[in-house]
Amino acid sequence: ILNVEQSPQSLHVQEGDSTNFTCSFPSSNFYALHWYRWETAKSPEALFVMTLNGDEKKKGRISATLNTKEGYSYLYIKGSQPEDSATYLCAFSPGGGADGLTFGKGTHLIIQP
């Protein structure tokens, strides 16, 4: 079973502040890295899928970077808003990419007004 680690487990951030958190994954046999946002009482929603080392993707105030050689990805949120409160999941897909995703435990983000 593959090991995907996310840190921190939870995070409290003041509204307006920027924040970031980490996803670590196996650096060998990499195929793709996914980020999802999971708000309470909703279903997880895909944010990014990244496949190339050095990839950087952006969606509004949220961006992500990928380092496949060292096996980590960062998710950044600029100017946090209350609606950013959610659990952020990363998921790793190994080489070939046809065996389903392995998820981390998530980072639970709470934005305090």
Place this chain on the structure above:
Amino acid sequence: DGGITQSPKYLFRKEGQNVTLSCEQNLNHDAMYWYRQDPGQGLRLIYYSQIVNDFQKGDIAEGYSVSREKKESFPLTVTSAQKNPTAFYLCASSISDRGNSPLHFGNGTRLTVT
């Protein structure tokens, strides 16, 4: 609107009974997946299907069974052999089984077995 529908939202069963969780999608996706979430754990893959009439075991398939007779449907049966069936179950689909296709999730079914 296209999406994935899981039903029911809450399900209660007595120990020793089999129970089937429904998952239907109208996204025309080839691949479908079942994940389980337990407190303090990441989503764990139970079964997945890349195409109709074919499916593979995930990391925690013991005590579960699935079928994929139609492209849009991927029901999960939790059998009495599953030792800890109480959990939150999420169904997902993707355009293809390639790992660079984002997953689309249903709203989940919370199963409680007493």
